[in-house]
Amino acid sequence: MSDPITIFDTTLRDGEQAPGASMTIPEKVRIARKLADLNVDVIEAGFPISSPAQTEAVTRIATEVDGPVTCALARTTADDIDAAGEALADGTDTRLHTFIATSDVHIGAKFDALGDTMAEKREAIIQRAVRAIKQALTYTDNVEFSAEDAGRTDRAFLCEIVQAAAEAGATTINIPDTTGYCTPSEYAELLGSVVDCLPNPDAITLSTHCHDDLGLATANTLAGVRAGARQVECTINGIGERAGNAALEEIVMALTVRADQFDVETAVNTKHLTPTSQLVSAATGFPVQPNKAIVGSNAFSHEAGIHQHGVLKERTTYEIMSAADVGQDAEQIRLGRHSGRHGLFNRLDALGYEVPDAHRDEIYQRFLDLADRKKEVFEEDLEQMMETFGSDAVASAKGLADNGAATNGGTPAYRLHHLSVQITTDEEPQVSVRLRRDDGSVREEEATGEGPVEAVYRAIDHAVDEPHTLVDFALQAISEGADAQGEVEVHVRYGENEFVGHARDTDVVRASADAYVNALNRLAAARTNAESVEFVRNGIMTAYGE
Numbered sequence: 262m263s264d265p266i267t268i269f270d271t272t273l274r275d276g277e278q279a280p281g282a283s284m285t286i287p288e289k290v291r292i293a294r295k296l297a298d299l300n301v302d303v304i305e306a307g308f309p310i311s312s313p314a315q316t317e318a319v320t321r322i323a324t325e326v327d328g329p330v331t332c333a334l335a336r337t338t339a340d341d342i343d344a345a346g347e348a349l350a351d352g353t354d355t356r357l358h359t360f361i362a363t364s365d366v367h368i369g370a371k372f373d374a375l376g377d378t379m380a381e382k383r384e385a386i387i388q389r390a391v392r393a394i395k396q397a398l399t400y401t402d403n404v405e406f407s408a409e410d411a412g413r414t415d416r417a418f419l420c421e422i423v424q425a426a427a428e429a430g431a432t433t434i435n436i437p438d439t440t441g442y443c444t445p446s447e448y449a450e451l452l453g454s455v456v457d458c459l460p461n462p463d464a465i466t467l468s469t470h471c472h473d474d475l476g477l478a479t480a481n482t483l484a485g486v487r488a489g490a491r492q493v494e495c496t497i498n499g500i501g502e503r504a505g506n507a508a509l510e511e512i513v514m515a516l517t518v519r520a521d522q523f524d525v526e527t528a529v530n531t532k533h534l535t536p537t538s539q540l541v542s543a544a545t546g547f548p549v550q551p552n553k554a555i556v557g558s559n560a561f562s563h564e565a566g567i568h569q570h571g572v573l574k575e576r577t578t579y580e581i582m583s584a585a586d587v588g589q590d591a592e593q594i595r596l597g598r599h600s601g602r603h604g605l606f607n608r609l610d611a612l613g614y615e616v617p618d619a620h621r622d623e624i625y626q627r628f629l630d631l632a633d634r635k636k637e638v639f640e641e642d643l644e645q646m647m648e649t650f651g652s653d654a655v656a657s658a659k660g661l662a663d664n665g666a667a668t669n670g671g672t673p674a675y676r677l678h679h680l681s682v683q684i685t686t687d688e689e690p691q692v693s694v695r696l697r698r699d700d701g702s703v704r705e706e707e708a709t710g711e712g713p714v715e716a717v718y719r720a721i722d723h724a725v726d727e728p729h730t731l732v733d734f735a736l737q738a739i740s741e742g743a744d745a746q747g748e749v750e751v752h753v754r755y756g757e758n759e760f761v762g763h764a765r766d767t768d769v770v771r772a773s774a775d776a777y778v779n780a781l782n783r784l785a786a787a788r789t790n791a792e793s794v795e796f797v798r799n800g801i802m803t804a805y806g807e
């Protein structure tokens with residue numbers, strides 16, 4: 262049978278020490294409740310001596326959040342221990358965690374008052390640790406001791422201090438790699454050396470606490486587990502001092518997915534990993550990078566054609582765990598310029614489009630053209646792409662692309678051949694357009710305006726011979742993201758009649774120009790086509806399906 266491993270979450274203490282991550286007391290209580298849903302074993306809720314708000318957060322979590330043990334941090338001074346003990350006093354299941362630095366570099370920089378020589382200072386540090394542990398035991402029988410910067414501590418001294426801590430009554434001994442300096446094999450060896458020097462290692466829970474300065478926090482933690490640690494200290498999303506702490510979600514899923522490598526089991530309810538990550542991200546204002554392992558929005562998405570083909574056939578070809586297991590509702594297949602036909606037609610099928618073989622090449626090509634202009638192609642983009650590709654709309658879709666859909670199948674009066682827009686911060690936008698007439702002549706015009714669209718419309722007005730009034734302009738985003746497609750609808754009036762033009766593009770100025778030319782083509786067609794004039798008299802003529 263595997264050993265249970267204690268998941269010690271320090272998001273609210275070490276995590277909050279990340280520059281800019283401070284959380285309010287209600288936010289901390291909400292996160293602690295979420296950590297309880299996640300079923301972590303210990304929540305390190307704060308460092309009470311450091312502020313009244315830290316004290317209150319610890320007290321509220323200790324008294325209001327059921328499930329995990331609530332832990333408070335303290336240095337080895339009497340005041341610190343009292344502050345932590347009092348903050349925890351009303352809690353039912355509590356732990357007091359005390360720490361002191363043990364590496365020569367820390368001792369040299371911090372403890373001048375403890376003696377003249379390194380040996381004297383080390384001796385004083387041991388005495389302080391022992392005294393603090395004994396004082397902590399007056400508040401709770403669950404006491405943890407940490408040898409800060411153990412990763413760079415002299416091994417013989419580390420052995421001495423952990424022996425003394427165990428003898429004083431600490432039940433958990435933590436070996437922090439405070440500066441993220443260790444490599445996995447080194448950290449494993451360090452933990453092994455601590456196991457070897459404890460007289461009764463089974464009576465002590467040995468703990469990891471790894472920082473991510475070299476990006477090795479998770480790897481070091483897992484190496485520590487293999488070396489005998491049965492507690493891991495970690496934070497949600499890996500937030501923490503400097504580069505952060507080991508990420509809880511990574512450790513938990515590594516221990517779960519690769520249980521064959523570790524003889525331990527966690528009690529974590531992994532389905533809460535992503536919601537907890539999102540809550541912490543919202544409370545701290547630290548976004549989760551899309552490629553973040555386990556909880557990132559891309560962690561279960563596939564864009565490359567070969568991968569999409571693989572996962573559609575057999576999910577496990579490219580996935581070692583399922584999105585649902587970690588509470589992600591991820592879209593597996595994300596469409597972009599690397600996607601293949603399989604991914605595209607599978608999604609179109611799911612959206613209800615039956616694409617005949619004869620049209621597949623052209624649709625795939627249109628998709629690639631769109632994907633070249635957009636980082637990601639969303640369902641709304643596909644729907645609009647297919648809308649312009651309806652069975653009898655092939656011609657109209659083509660026409661729309663060159664502003665001609667409005668001319669009842671005839672040659673459009675105007676085609677937009679060139680558009681250039683110059684925008685600077687201190688001058689009005691400057692625009693130049695080149696329109697080709699159906700008789701082959703070309704008109705090039707320039708204009709300025711309050712904004713780029715107004716300038717474009719003025720330039721187009723100069724280039725066409727259609728008297729008209731612009732009566733309406735509407736722009737809306739029809740897909741997601743900063744590179745969303747914009748749809749423009751323009752109404753122009755001539756006499757009693759109104760003509761509507763539409764266009765869509767990822768460039769909204771381009772879409773505005775196309776829609777305008779499209780409406781003017783409708784108007785031009787109506788004026789030169791008696792039948793159309795009759796048809797549109799007193800009505801609205803649109804670019805689509807009239």
Ligand code: KIV
Nearest residue numbers: 360407409410437439
């Ligand atoms: O990194 C560290 O050494 C710590 C201790 C207080 C455990 O956070």
Ligand code: ZN
Nearest residue numbers: 275437439470
């Ligand atoms: Zn730390």
